[in-house]
Amino acid sequence: MIRVRSALAAGLVASAAACAAPATGHAPVATVTTQPPAETLKPLLEQALPNVKGKTFTSAIADFPPAARAVPHRHGTAFVYAYVLEGTVRSQIEGEPVRTYRQGESWVEPPGAHHVLTENTSRTDPAKLLVVFISDTGAELKVDDRHG
Structure with missing residues (x-):
């Protein structure tokens, strides 16, 4: 949430x-x-995968106001693809180095990954991501560390 x-x-x-x-x-x-302000997630499309029983494709736009930072979180068993539409985002998966992604760059997160850092690096300009999840149908897509 x-x-x-x-x-x-x-x-x-x-x-x-x-x-x-x-x-x-x-x-x-x-x-x-x-x-810091938090990001907002606007769902675009949710569709059961017709050739992969029990899996769902979900796409969303994640908007990061200036200086916004997501709380550390996980995406359960979802495979995640993130593409930077606008701005610059700093990201880190636990056990990996911090990386900075600019417009047109992307990354993936394996199922169960602990996303310990996601932030807009700008204090004046927004950032925006296209995020795609391949998940178990009905599964929660984001679980904040504060909520288990």
Whole structure:
């Protein structure tokens, strides 16, 4: 499951803390921990493979706002192909070196791979990937490390 974090939420937390501060004559102090924005995943096509029983082809666009970073995750038993449509993305599969991919470049992830790093390297420009999954029909396509 993809989660989107918002700077607006951080601002609301800071505003609430300021409003709840006692009238002591001192300026309220709010501690806000910001996290980088997350990617969003927009499904394009999901189709059972007619010649491979129990397998499904799924394609999606992964949008990475400036400075966005995905949480470490796995794709279960899915085979994954990622193609950079726009921008520059830094990626690392556990046990492999960090690699940087630019527009027109691609990579694959074997089933069960632990994707420990995926981030947009730009702080000002978005990045976009075409992602293709070949998975067991009905399987969850992304499992964040935070959720098992």
